[in-house]
Amino acid sequence: MITQNIVFIGAGNMARALIAGLRLQGVTGEQIQVHAPSIVHRDALAEEFGIRSLPAAAQRLPTNSVVIYAAKPKQISSVLALWRQVFADAGVLFLSVAAGVGSARIAAELDAGSAIVRSMPNTPAQVGAGATALYARDSVNTAQRQTAAAIMSSVGQIYWLSDELLMDAVTALSGSGPAYVLLFLEALEDAAVLQGLDRPTARALALQTVLGTAQMAAASVLSPTELRHQVTSPGGTTAAGLAAWEEHLRPLAQRALAAAAERSRALGGAKKDVP
Numbered sequence: 509m510i511t512q513n514i515v516f517i518g519a520g521n522m523a524r525a526l527i528a529g530l531r532l533q534g535v536t537g538e539q540i541q542v543h544a545p546s547i548v549h550r551d552a553l554a555e556e557f558g559i560r561s562l563p564a565a566a567q568r569l570p571t572n573s574v575v576i577y578a579a580k581p582k583q584i585s586s587v588l589a590l591w592r593q594v595f596a597d598a599g600v601l602f603l604s605v606a607a608g609v610g611s612a613r614i615a616a617e618l619d620a621g622s623a624i625v626r627s628m629p630n631t632p633a634q635v636g637a638g639a640t641a642l643y644a645r646d647s648v649n650t651a652q653r654q655t656a657a658a659i660m661s662s663v664g665q666i667y668w669l670s671d672e673l674l675m676d677a678v679t680a681l682s683g684s685g686p687a688y689v690l691l692f693l694e695a696l697e698d699a700a701v702l703q704g705l706d707r708p709t710a711r712a713l714a715l716q717t718v719l720g721t722a723q724m725a726a727a728s729v730l731s732p733t734e735l736r737h738q739v740t741s742p743g744g745t746t747a748a749g750l751a752a753w754e755e756h757l758r759p760l761a762q763r764a765l766a767a768a769a770e771r772s773r774a775l776g777g778a779k780k781d782v783p
């Protein structure tokens with residue numbers, strides 16, 4: 509059970525997904541505060557989820573609080589300068605979801621010994637189906653690791669990384685991945701409409717096919733390749749469709765993940781805020 513005070517810096521898509529997931533899992537509104545420059549955005553979240561809106565950077569926090577950084581990577585230096593003071597308080601944990609920003613850079617901008625966990629969640633967190641990778645610096649104690657794990661587990665599956673360098677690959681896969689799947693859904697829907705289906709039927713069938721297949725793969729001991737073979741009769745319709753996918757899909761996936769990982773490395777490279 510999560511009993512800590514949790515403060516979100518940022519009131520955008522990722523903060524919203526995590527707050528929704530945490531509230532769904534029974535974290536109380538009293539435990540959660542959200543800060544963002546826009547009063548409209550932070551008050552909208554406060555009202556929707558029954559949490560507290562924080563107008564400025566906190567100066568003190570209760571022992572064992574967690575500060576979740578959910579603003580953009582490019583703002584992190586200026587934000588840390590304002591929030592640095594709260595990390596002098598006992599046990600305050602800094603949990604970042606910022607793409608690309610390495611924990612060593614965060615440590616350099618807070619006190620060197622600050623407890624910092626870097627993570628990469630994804631937006632299915634908003635329905636409790638997130639995938640989050642976590643990396644803890646040596647300064648993070650066991651209780652703090654458990655807290656970070658409990659927060660992210662409350663919105664889906666978690667995976668600890670022992671090598672922080674892998675975070676760029678994770679960001680390219682599961683962090684950005686929901687957008688790839690949604691683009692795939694759009695493409696399937698559009699293609700089905702071209703084949704004569706009406707749009708609502710095309711959307712519903714495409715969505716249930718992706719959902720059902722993911723559930724089947726998650727429940728099965730067979731590999732995706734073995735399950736694919738079960739669908740594919742020799743000389744049948746699937747084989748005809750797969751031939752078209754096979755020609756482009758694997759090289760495309762490699763290019764897409766390489767480009768996203770490269771962007772992750774670039775986002776983290778800046779020592780100071782950059783556009």
Ligand SMILES: NC(=O)C1=CN([C@@H]2O[C@H](COP(=O)(O)OP(=O)(O)OC[C@H]3O[C@@H](n4cnc5c(N)ncnc54)[C@H](OP(=O)(O)O)[C@@H]3O)[C@@H](O)[C@H]2O)C=CC1
Binds near residue numbers: 520523543550580587
């Ligand atoms: N979206 C995603 O799928 C994922 C995003 N991430 C990471 O999550 C983080 C947030 O991304 P996302 O939610 O998409 O971005 P959004 O643009 O939706 O939200 C960014 C939020 O940061 C706030 N902000 C801007 N400046 C400050 C500041 N000085 N102090 C406090 N808050 C500030 C904005 O405030 P205001 O409301 O006032 O404009 C806004 O609420 C990023 O670091 C991203 O890399 C990680 C995994 C997945």
Ligand SMILES: O=C(O)[C@@H]1CCC=N1
Binds near residue numbers: 683
């Ligand atoms: O596009 C981005 O930068 C963020 C990080 C992972 C998903 N969205």
